[in-house]
Amino acid sequence: MAYESRFVRWIAHAILLGYSVVCLIPFILLVISSVSSEDSIIQHGYSFFPKQFSSQAYEYLWEHWGELGRAYSVTVFITVFGTAASLAMTSMLAYPMSRQDIPMKNFWAFLVFFTLLFNGGLVPSYLIYTQVFEIKNTIWALIVPGLLMNGFNVLLVRTFFMTSIPPALIEAAQIDGAGEIKTFYKIVLPLSMPIMATIGLFEAILYWNDWFNGMTYVTDPQLFSIQNILNRIISDIQFLSSNSNLTSTASGEMAELPSTSVRMAIAVIGVLPILIAYPFFQKYFIKGITIGAVK
Numbered sequence: 001m002a003y004e005s006r007f008v009r010w011i012a013h014a015i016l017l018g019y020s021v022v023c024l025i026p027f028i029l030l031v032i033s034s035v036s037s038e039d040s041i042i043q044h045g046y047s048f049f050p051k052q053f054s055s056q057a058y059e060y061l062w063e064h065w066g067e068l069g070r071a072y073s074v075t076v077f078i079t080v081f082g083t084a085a086s087l088a089m090t091s092m093l094a095y096p097m098s099r100q101d102i103p104m105k106n107f108w109a110f111l112v113f114f115t116l117l118f119n120g121g122l123v124p125s126y127l128i129y130t131q132v133f134e135i136k137n138t139i140w141a142l143i144v145p146g147l148l149m150n151g152f153n154v155l156l157v158r159t160f161f162m163t164s165i166p167p168a169l170i171e172a173a174q175i176d177g178a179g180e181i182k183t184f185y186k187i188v189l190p191l192s193m194p195i196m197a198t199i200g201l202f203e204a205i206l207y208w209n210d211w212f213n214g215m216t217y218v219t220d221p222q223l224f225s226i227q228n229i230l231n232r233i234i235s236d237i238q239f240l241s242s243n244s245n246l247t248s249t250a251s252g253e254m255a256e257l258p259s260t261s262v263r264m265a266i267a268v269i270g271v272l273p274i275l276i277a278y279p280f281f282q283k284y285f286i287k288g289i290t291i292g293a294v295k
Helices: 004-033 038-044 056-064 067-096 105-116 121-131 152-166 167-173 180-188 190-209 212-217 227-240 248-255 259-294
Strands: none
Touching: 004 259, 038 259, 056 121, 056 259, 067 105, 067 152, 067 180, 067 190, 067 227, 121 190, 121 212, 152 190, 167 180, 180 190, 190 259, 212 227, 227 259
């Protein structure tokens, strides 16, 4: 019986290892393509063994590093601040809805669930954010619309509070004289690190990869995030490559412009920070996504 159990474990590990390798293959191809010459990609296509290596794509991005560095600082700020604000608002809304002694908690839960089914659409949202809240061309335009609060995350955290925080523990804290705020910050949140880390990782990825808010609400180049800058670089390359009215000098320069490898290099520098940060959240992330199933 023990032999069969060990055999099943080895088979499961082999399958998961193979699946992990398959998931890594596209990223490896992405990195190799970013250091391949433009001519080798055009002539031979994408390959794990390129005919000619080249750093021209990264040199092109380095020439624009002043612009990219500012965009990185904007992205880091909105990711850190937006994630922290989102976690605070999500947990503070989910906690009252998880308490059995809070009146109308089901009504508030229904309102949160309703936002998952219906929304006002892009045009009304744009008018509200730009004409009522006046956040256009402000840093709040990259933080608030569509990202700061997510109904699914609220319901997920509420479920965690209901199933993982014993009501007796909250009652004991209240008997000892702790108020609601102190109970929440001293008792509930420390016990909720797995779900907080899981939701925080989700939100951080959304903020880091967001380009839609910048495209919709921001026209000031000083507020462009890294995703908006990278999309703009790609658009510029596509425009120059397809412009038929270029002079002969510009045409010669465009012939040497690594448009395909630049796209790959852009993707690499865009995803690299998330890959670096993920191992620090992995322990809490795994616990957070499995604890609901255990309960």
